[in-house]
Amino acid sequence: MLDKEFLSIYLKSLFEEELLEEIVKVGRLKSFEKNEILIQLDQTIIYMPLILHGAIRIMRDDEEDGELLLYYLEKGDTCAMTMTCCLGKKISTIRAIAETSGQVILIPVQKMDEWLGKYPSWRAFVFNSYQERLDEMMRSIDNLAFKDTKGRLQNYLIEVASVNKSRLINKTHTEIAYELNTSRVVISRLLKALEKEGFLSQQRNSISIL
């Protein structure tokens, strides 16, 4: 099912030959559909996901306070939370949901550990991913701490447009409110305001950024 030719299309620039072969040997290809829940809260992680294409949103969960979008994962990314979970053999503190359909390679935890010492390119990849996720988190925190809801909404829309590779955003006000952890009334009001400013146009069930 997994063959080297196929993998090379996505990962050639990232890893050396032998590592690609190992990935072919132990990795499992998984396709996912839009809105599929890939990792649930409190789930034990046994695979590390490597994203070939598509986008996945990572949500932080809080019992009292609902959920909040942390960041998106795209082609070539892997989940930093998963990596810490794997190394510490911990359960997940996040939820991963498919934003679009796509494919991932699942790599068993033991292998990811083993490769760290064996392949420089893997080591670089892991640290790099970690660094990138940390940066993303910092951006999210800045967003939360220093921007008003309108600014957060604008950034959110731009990010969603970017991962979906489309200016059309097929989300309802309710869904957006949920991901930004605010109420729908506010989203409706702000979207209306942004529409008046000429930042976007609205249709039922979708928004287009101009």
Add this chain to the structure above:
DNA sequence: TCATTAACACGGG
């Protein structure tokens, strides 16, 4: 001032 909750009207599918 701006967010939240509840309530209601309107319209499309």
Add this chain to the structure above:
DNA sequence: CCCGTGTTAATGA
């Protein structure tokens, strides 16, 4: 009829 949207009124941080 149900859902998504627009709006208002009351309350709170």
